[in-house]
Amino acid sequence: MDVKYDAVVVGLGPVGSFMALKLEKYGLKVLAIDKEKDIYPLPRAVSISDQGMRMHQSLDLENIYYKNSDAPGGAGFVNENLEFIGEPMTMKGLNTPNGWPPMRFFHQPYTDREIRNKLLNSSCDILVEHELLEINDSNESSCSIKNLNTNETINYEFKYLIGADGANSKVRELKNIKQEDLNYDRDWIIIDIELLTEKELGEFAIQICDPKRIGTFIPTHSPFKRWEFEIHDDDNIEEFSSDKNINKLLSPWLQPKEYKILRKAIYQFHSVLAEEFQKDNCFLIGDSAHQNPPFMGEGMMTGCRDAENLAWKIIMDFEYNLPNLLENYQIERKEHAKYIVENSLGIGLLMEAYAHTENKEDVPAELVAKGYGSFIIPPLDKGIFYEGKSNPESMSGQLFPQPVKIDDGEITERCDILLGDYFSIVARKDIILSEDEKKFLSSINSKILILDSELVDSNMWMSTMVQEDKVYIVRPDKYIFGSTNENVSLSDLIEDLKIRIGFNN
Numbered sequence: 143m144d145v146k147y148d149a150v151v152v153g154l155g156p157v158g159s160f161m162a163l164k165l166e167k168y169g170l171k172v173l174a175i176d177k178e179k180d181i182y183p184l185p186r187a188v189s190i191s192d193q194g195m196r197m198h199q200s201l202d203l204e205n206i207y208y209k210n211s212d213a214p215g216g217a218g219f220v221n222e223n224l225e226f227i228g229e230p231m232t233m234k235g236l237n238t239p240n241g242w243p244p245m246r247f248f249h250q251p252y253t254d255r256e257i258r259n260k261l262l263n264s265s266c267d268i269l270v271e272h273e274l275l276e277i278n279d280s281n282e283s284s285c286s287i288k289n290l291n292t293n294e295t296i297n298y299e300f301k302y303l304i305g306a307d308g309a310n311s312k313v314r315e316l317k318n319i320k321q322e323d324l325n326y327d328r329d330w331i332i333i334d335i336e337l338l339t340e341k342e343l344g345e346f347a348i349q350i351c352d353p354k355r356i357g358t359f360i361p362t363h364s365p366f367k368r369w370e371f372e373i374h375d376d377d378n379i380e381e382f383s384s385d386k387n388i389n390k391l392l393s394p395w396l397q398p399k400e401y402k403i404l405r406k407a408i409y410q411f412h413s414v415l416a417e418e419f420q421k422d423n424c425f426l427i428g429d430s431a432h433q434n435p436p437f438m439g440e441g442m443m444t445g446c447r448d449a450e451n452l453a454w455k456i457i458m459d460f461e462y463n464l465p466n467l468l469e470n471y472q473i474e475r476k477e478h479a480k481y482i483v484e485n486s487l488g489i490g491l492l493m494e495a496y497a498h499t500e501n502k503e504d505v506p507a508e509l510v511a512k513g514y515g516s517f518i519i520p521p522l523d524k525g526i527f528y529e530g531k532s533n534p535e536s537m538s539g540q541l542f543p544q545p546v547k548i549d550d551g552e553i554t555e556r557c558d559i560l561l562g563d564y565f566s567i568v569a570r571k572d573i574i575l576s577e578d579e580k581k582f583l584s585s586i587n588s589k590i591l592i593l594d595s596e597l598v599d600s601n602m603w604m605s606t607m608v609q610e611d612k613v614y615i616v617r618p619d620k621y622i623f624g625s626t627n628e629n630v631s632l633s634d635l636i637e638d639l640k641i642r643i644g645f646n647n
């Protein structure tokens with residue numbers, strides 16, 4: 143007999159784990175599987191953004207990342223003498239509208255371990271050493287999963303299946319989803335070390351534009367450090383990845399006795415995007431949907447944004463039968479993910495241009511804009527927004543600032559919880575709703591939040607971004623659905639919300 147789950151999550155990397163916990167939080171019956179026995183023991187992703195911290199905060203996981211991470215001083219491009227080209231971006235001491243510093247560098251084995259423990263203690267059913275083999279779409283949706291210890295295959299029925307199974311996704315293959323190649327394939331070596339001295343190597347993540355060989359240095363979470371260097375066609379891979387050569391590559395920073403090599407891995411950096419992020423009731427999130435060179439440090443973040451975006455759509459479809467929401471997952475996420483892929487490779491192209499142009503001012507402005515512009519994450523463009531699209535004036539498509547309490551310039555409390563887990567209506571003054579509007583909003587579990595002065599006055603972001611006379615509808619993932627203006631009333635917003643989500647009751 144088949145066993146039935148609301149959702150099956152395939153792959154327990156950082157993105158699949160986040161998704162499983164997100165769905166579990168809303169009460170879905172979740173099966174989450176991975177073909178490996180345990181977490182991957184070496185670091186891959188190293189950076190978590192302000193939005194990443196905010197998303198993990200929604201699951202009480204933010205401290206796992208915070209305590210296992212350090213804030214960088216900033217990021218920039220340097221020449222072969224390690225001198226900055228142009229102004230680096232400084233980050234230290236800053237908090238963004240999301241209520242967190244722009245970026246922190248974490249040690250993934252530490253964070254993955256704690257998140258795996260959370261998963262094992264959650265109500266999700268977790269099967270490790272289990273591999274997805276088939277997805278059966280005839281009749282009821284089901285999938286065959288093989289126990290790699292016993293070779294037994296079991297069928298599981300599901301309402302939703304989420305492929306978080308990485309770059310070589312089986313879900314993508316089984317659903318016959320092709321990938322669009324954005325044509326940036328380069329071999330790089332990744333070197334992770336543990337520092338054995340107190341030596342200061344700087345707090346800036348730097349893109350090294352050295353004509354002899356471009357590279358990247360990431361200070362990561364002390365005492366760990368990472369370097370990445372491009373491999374050339376005429377490099378002998380065996381010699382290149384030898385400890386002797388690594389010592390040579392790191393010699394501008396460290397002597398061999400000052401560090402222990404934790405990992406040296408050769409990766410081909412790809413830039414690819416799945417043509418579809420949804421097929422039937424199967425969805426791709428994370429590396430299964432997109433892969434990019436790591437220059438922007440956004441691979442895992444893009445995956446977590448997929449999960450955050452999809453989770454509430456699944457939950458609201460599950461609870462209120464709103465399939466229209468699910469169709470908007472791909473509409474909202476694919477273009478956004480493509481921007482990240484293109485801008486990540488834009489950083490690679492700018493490094494190459496800086497390295498091979500004697501007078502740095504001659505590097506085309508377009509490349510410079512793409513490289514430095516990559517530090518800015520754009521709003522969502524189309525989807526479940528007022529009139530279906532983002533709008534800079536109403537801020538629809540942008541993230542609503544996190545309400546925070548501030549004392550003496552320091553954030554003392556982060557209050558996203560006030561916005562709730564579903565849609566919320568937010569204003570700085572009392573609002574009036576008709577009985578029908580109240581009924582609709584309560585039937586989709588919405589909250590009303592009137593921001594008091596404690597949450598506005600000391601918070602620069604809240605007081606400048608959220609205007610006194612406007613009412614905002616904020617989505618469960620904290621993106622703004624829309625806001626009122628002289629031509630758009632709250633009733634207009636609510637009517638449009640009903641249409642966008644496909645509400646018929």
Ligand SMILES: Cc1cc2nc3c(=O)[nH]c(=O)nc-3n(C[C@H](O)[C@H](O)[C@H](O)COP(=O)(O)OP(=O)(O)OC[C@H]3O[C@@H](n4cnc5c(N)ncnc54)[C@H](O)[C@@H]3O)c2cc1C
Binds near residue numbers: 152156176275307444
């Ligand atoms: C060198 C390098 C540096 C990077 N740096 C950064 C960075 O600084 N910041 C950042 O955000 N990202 C970075 N990334 C990207 C980041 O590592 C990935 O985006 C992230 O790991 C993707 O997570 P995921 O959960 O989508 O996939 P993965 O972590 O690949 O997890 C997929 C999981 O699915 C499982 N699986 C696969 N097939 C099956 C199957 N058939 N059945 C069951 N289970 C299956 C696998 O065992 C695996 O555990 C970097 C990547 C590389 C290679």
